[in-house]
Amino acid sequence: MTVAYDRKPVLWDIDLDIPAGQLVGIVGPNGAGKSTLIKAVMDLVPTASGRVRVFGKPFKQSRSRVGYVPQRESVDWDFPVDALDVVAMGLYRKVGWFLPVRAVHRKQAMAALDKVGIAELAHRQISQLSGGQQQRVFLARALVQDADLYLMDEPFAAVDAATERAIVTVLRELRSRGKTVLVVHHDLQTVPEYFDHVILINMRIVAHGPTPEVFTKENLHRTYGGKLTLLSQAAEALMREERGL
Amino acid sequence: MTPTFTPGPSASSLTHSITDRSVSWPTWDQFQRVLLLSDYNTRLVVLGTLTLGAAAGLIGSFMLLRKRALLGDALSHATLPGIVLAFLFSVAAGGTGKGLSVLLLGGSITAVLGVLAVLLIRRYTRIKEDAALGVVLSVFFGLGVALLGIAQRTGQGNSAGLESFIYGKAASMVALDATLIGAVALTVTLICILLFKELKLLCFDTAYAGGQGWPTLRLDLILMAMVVTITVTGLQAVGLILVIALLIIPAAAARFWSDRLAPMAMLAALLGGLSAGVGASMSALFPRMPSGAMIVLVAALVFLVSMIFGRSRGILARALRRHFFNRKVGRQHLLRAMFEVLDSEDEPCSDLTLVQIDRLLALRSWSPRALRREIARAHGDELVVPAGDNAVRFSPGGLLEARRLVRQHRLWEMYLITHADIAPSHVDRDADAIEHILSPELIAQLEELAARKAEAPRIPHSPHAIGVVSPA
Numbered sequence: 001m002t003v004a005y006d007r008k009p010v011l012w013d014i015d016l017d018i019p020a021g022q023l024v025g026i027v028g029p030n031g032a033g034k035s036t037l038i039k040a041v042m043d044l045v046p047t048a049s050g051r052v053r054v055f056g057k058p059f060k061q062s063r064s065r066v067g068y069v070p071q072r073e074s075v076d077w078d079f080p081v082d083a084l085d086v087v088a089m090g091l092y093r094k095v096g097w098f099l100p101v102r103a104v105h106r107k108q109a110m111a112a113l114d115k116v117g118i119a120e121l122a123h124r125q126i127s128q129l130s131g132g133q134q135q136r137v138f139l140a141r142a143l144v145q146d147a148d149l150y151l152m153d154e155p156f157a158a159v160d161a162a163t164e165r166a167i168v169t170v171l172r173e174l175r176s177r178g179k180t181v182l183v184v185h186h187d188l189q190t191v192p193e194y195f196d197h198v199i200l201i202n203m204r205i206v207a208h209g210p211t212p213e214v215f216t217k218e219n220l221h222r223t224y225g226g227k228l229t230l231l232s233q234a235a236e237a238l239m240r241e242e243r244g245l
Numbered sequence: 246m247t248p249t250f251t252p253g254p255s256a257s258s259l260t261h262s263i264t265d266r267s268v269s270w271p272t273w274d275q276f277q278r279v280l281l282l283s284d285y286n287t288r289l290v291v292l293g294t295l296t297l298g299a300a301a302g303l304i305g306s307f308m309l310l311r312k313r314a315l316l317g318d319a320l321s322h323a324t325l326p327g328i329v330l331a332f333l334f335s336v337a338a339g340g341t342g343k344g345l346s347v348l349l350l351g352g353s354i355t356a357v358l359g360v361l362a363v364l365l366i367r368r369y370t371r372i373k374e375d376a377a378l379g380v381v382l383s384v385f386f387g388l389g390v391a392l393l394g395i396a397q398r399t400g401q402g403n404s405a406g407l408e409s410f411i412y413g414k415a416a417s418m419v420a421l422d423a424t425l426i427g428a429v430a431l432t433v434t435l436i437c438i439l440l441f442k443e444l445k446l447l448c449f450d451t452a453y454a455g456g457q458g459w460p461t462l463r464l465d466l467i468l469m470a471m472v473v474t475i476t477v478t479g480l481q482a483v484g485l486i487l488v489i490a491l492l493i494i495p496a497a498a499a500r501f502w503s504d505r506l507a508p509m510a511m512l513a514a515l516l517g518g519l520s521a522g523v524g525a526s527m528s529a530l531f532p533r534m535p536s537g538a539m540i541v542l543v544a545a546l547v548f549l550v551s552m553i554f555g556r557s558r559g560i561l562a563r564a565l566r567r568h569f570f571n572r573k574v575g576r577q578h579l580l581r582a583m584f585e586v587l588d589s590e591d592e593p594c595s596d597l598t599l600v601q602i603d604r605l606l607a608l609r610s611w612s613p614r615a616l617r618r619e620i621a622r623a624h625g626d627e628l629v630v631p632a633g634d635n636a637v638r639f640s641p642g643g644l645l646e647a648r649r650l651v652r653q654h655r656l657w658e659m660y661l662i663t664h665a666d667i668a669p670s671h672v673d674r675d676a677d678a679i680e681h682i683l684s685p686e687l688i689a690q691l692e693e694l695a696a697r698k699a700e701a702p703r704i705p706h707s708p709h710a711i712g713v714v715s716p717a
Contacts, residue, residue: 068456080310081505
């Protein structure tokens with residue numbers, strides 16, 4: 001699979017088979033295409049070539065089994081909704097077209113908020129939550145969907161210690177229930193502690209496999225060290241060419 | 246359907262000589278008639294505009310939150326060439342050019358073309374959205390004005406009426422127009438109710454909505470279609486330059502009052518209807534004033550009032566919150582200072598021990614007057630009891646509160662020393678700045694850290710000498 005933004009390829013020849021029932025970390029430098037990989041799985045960015053299969057089917061058919069936690073900065077937190085409203089959004093598909101959210105859904109959303117430890121903040125306007133609490137609201141929105149595969153984009157970015165612990169607890173609980181979790185992660189130190197499986201990525205897959213085997217100094221050096229100057233230059237040239245500039 | 250049109254007595258006041266340039270003040274009788282909607286014509290105009298304003302306020306809330314407010318402006322300006330072209334075609338086809346539906350259809354077509362032009366420019370060039378909007382808005386409007394010149398020069402049909410689309414002339418509304426507005430408003434309201442949660446999700450988090458399988462592009466198109474419909478319907482009453490005001494201002498004003506989308510959207514509809522209705526009535530009273538301008542000015546007043554008095558984020562509400570916060574800070578400073586005076590004297594801290602005012606004055610940079618004011622306030626809150634002119638003591642409740650505050654303060658100081666490597670001589674000022682905003686969650690975390698260091702849950706000793714406090 002190759003993914004291109006605005007015809008500029010950001011991921012080249014990705015060939016991945018992600019094992020089910022594991023906590024998988026996606027690790028790589030800035031601009032390596034970590035978020036893009038997740039978005040490509042969900043058809044949110046057009047893939048230039050190749051295909052994605054989720055549980056053996058195209059994403060469109062297994063969509064309800066996939067929960068998504070976007071980056072916290074991707075939305076405007078000044079939006080006039082409270083924490084419970086946001087979590088309930090994870091149930092909108094179940095509620096269906098045109099129908100309003102009912103008491104039974106609110107109860108489920110409340111339970112999800114409780115699971116991430118902020119049930120008492122349910123009726124707070126989302127701009128009045130701390131960064132960690134906002135992240136937990138997003139996590140609860142994915143949890144309430146009761147998916148089998150979770151895609152999380154930097155859930156640990158700039159969160160407090162309590163939130164980090166709450167998220168890790170939730171991740172482990174998900175794994176114990178046989179769920180698969182893909183997490184874009186940037187803190188190298190915690191990778192061996194948090195993840196069973198790791199994908200090292202820098203515009204292409206550098207290495208992937210069980211953490212003890214793959215998360216080695218040499219592989220990390222290959223991911224972060226040598227900048228792929230030629231690859232990114234080629235990508236930019238390709239984009240300029242396409243745009244006729 | 247032929248509109249039944251029975252001009253009331255005030256209809257004569259709506260027609261005026263073009264040379265008459267003085268503002269004619271309405272008589273009390275006219276005022277009463279407009280206010281009570283006793284004339285058929287006025288009733289029609291005011292109710293029609295009011296309905297339009299309500300629908301525009303509702304849909305405007307979603308536009309505002311989708312951050313597409315200015316697209317509505319480009320869209321309304323792009324209607325002009327379509328209206329004039331439709332007029333020219335209809336005249337060329339032998340008509341009078343007065344068929345409103347034909348003109349509005351023409352306007353809708355160029356409005357959609359304008360939006361498409363913005364989207365295409367953004368997609369295929371490196372020009373950013375704001376510039377694309379500016380280009381499309383001015384080019385389409387310029388084209389419209391040029392065509393208007395041609396239409397007026399040919400002199401066929403009644404081209405004079407076209408100008409009312411620019412500034413708005415609610416008074417020319419007939420029963421058929423009002424029916425049309427009512428139907429459009431009803432449809433838009435129904436769609437907004439049915440698609441409420443879908444539109445909410447679209448506006449809040451488009452990427453997530455897409456991942457969940459909601460057709461975000463189609464939802465966006467529905468939203469845009471509703472905006473086009475409302476804009477085109479509102480052209481006659483408000484005019485294409487100012488119709489954007491009915492979309493944005495009520496929604497922006499409503500945001501000051503509510504932190505939830507449903508109340509905000511309903512309030513935006515209410516404020517939109519109010520502004521439009523009152524504006525149209527005023528324009529009926531002062532026939533020289535274009536209704537569009539009147540409506541915008543009333544809406545601006547509503548916005549101003551909301552900005553100042555809005556319950557959830559108005560200026561006054563924020564000033565009040567700041568005032569109460571400052572009061573809280575002052576109270577906490579007093580209690581902590583009193584506790585520290587007692588603490589430094591190695592006396593058993595009790596609510597019986599007197600604290601000399603002079604000692605308190607030395608501890609903080611407050612003037613004797615400010616200190617007395619704090620003491621009087623704290624006395625009012627039953628936290629302290631003044632003892633004569635020069636001393637003060639805690640009430641039992643005040644002592645409890647002081648213990649809590651000092652504990653928080655010192656926990657934060659300890660944290661700064663052990664975790665942030667800040668020198669003990671500096672932590673007091675830092676803790677002073679932050680202690681008033683410590684949330685219960687943060688304090689719980691501090692407690693946890695302190696407990697991990699096997700500290701008994703008591704008030705830790707001050708890590709620095711008390712009395713050499715640097716003034717905050």
